[in-house]
Amino acid sequence: GENVEQHPSTLSVQEGDSAVIKCTYSDSASNYFPWYKQELGKRPQLIIDIRSNVGEKKDQRIAVTLNKTAKHFSLHITETQPEDSAVYFCAARYSGGGADGLTFGKGTHLIIQP
Amino acid sequence: NAGVTQTPKFQVLKTGQSMTLQCAQDMNHNSMYWYRQDPGMGLRLIYYSASEGTTDKGEVPNGYNVSRLNKREFSLRLESAAPSQTSVYFCASRRLAGGAIDTQYFGPGTRLTVL
Numbered sequence: 001g002e003n004v005e006q007h008p009s010t011l012s013v014q015e016g017d018s019a020v021i022k023c024t025y026s027d028s029a030s031n032y033f034p035w036y037k038q039e040l041g042k043r044p045q046l047i048i049d050i051r052s053n054v055g056e057k058k059d060q061r062i063a064v065t066l067n068k069t070a071k072h073f074s075l076h077i078t079e080t081q082p083e084d085s086a087v088y089f090c091a092a093r094y095s096g097g098g099a100d101g102l103t104f105g106k107g108t109h110l111i112i113q114p
Numbered sequence: 115n116a117g118v119t120q121t122p123k124f125q126v127l128k129t130g131q132s133m134t135l136q137c138a139q140d141m142n143h144n145s146m147y148w149y150r151q152d153p154g155m156g157l158r159l160i161y162y163s164a165s166e167g168t169t170d171k172g173e174v175p176n177g178y179n180v181s182r183l184n185k186r187e188f189s190l191r192l193e194s195a196a197p198s199q200t201s202v203y204f205c206a207s208r209r210l211a212g213g214a215i216d217t218q219y220f221g222p223g224t225r226l227t228v229l
Binding site: 001006009032034042043044045046049051089093100101102103104105106107 | 155156158159162172204206216218219221
């Protein structure tokens with residue numbers, strides 16, 4: 001089955017700086033890669049996703065890049081703000097029409113220092 | 115439109131007791147999922163259902179059973195709870211046809227403690 005590794009487990013950055021979280025996956029058949037943000041005591045919320053036919057996707061301050069050859073994808077947050085503090089999860093799934101669930105990384109606790 | 119709802123929000127059980135976690139979605143989604151979240155472990159898939167009447171095991175199915183009662187509802191049952199099942203349980207759903215077929219929406223979670 002799929003295995004997703006996520007680094008770092010904790011990331012502390014100064015407000016206004018950029019943050020980068022990296023994930024690798026094992027199954028070359030995986031073709032859908034979402035990122036979720038989870039605040040303390042809340043449900044995971046999708047913030048951005050990418051499919052394997054795209055190398056990069058951007059939404060305002062958030063971007064995701066995908067390197068299929070290296071089986072590696074990353075989340076980039078620019079101009080970080082206090083409300084960006086949360087746990088971020090990457091995930092992977094083969095989206096070939098079936099209903100299989102997501103395989104998640106173990107999460108990154110992002111701390112924005114004022 | 116409530117999205118994905120779960121009951122109860124909190125539950126405390128004694129070892130060996132049984133209970134059912136309820137999940138419902140009003141988005142007319144085809145697929146539904148149960149995950150558990152443990153500290154430092156991310157979310158792990160327990161069971162999923164592609165459609166009414168079908169269920170399949172995920173990564174960590176042992177000790178659980180599920181029922182897809184109809185298109186809206188997907189329940190998770192613990193027949194004999196164990197302390198290792200102390201966790202936060204999330205239900206999720208997604209559509210399999212039409213727009214945004216990849217996006218998975220999560221419920222608010224059920225925090226379960228087994229003593």
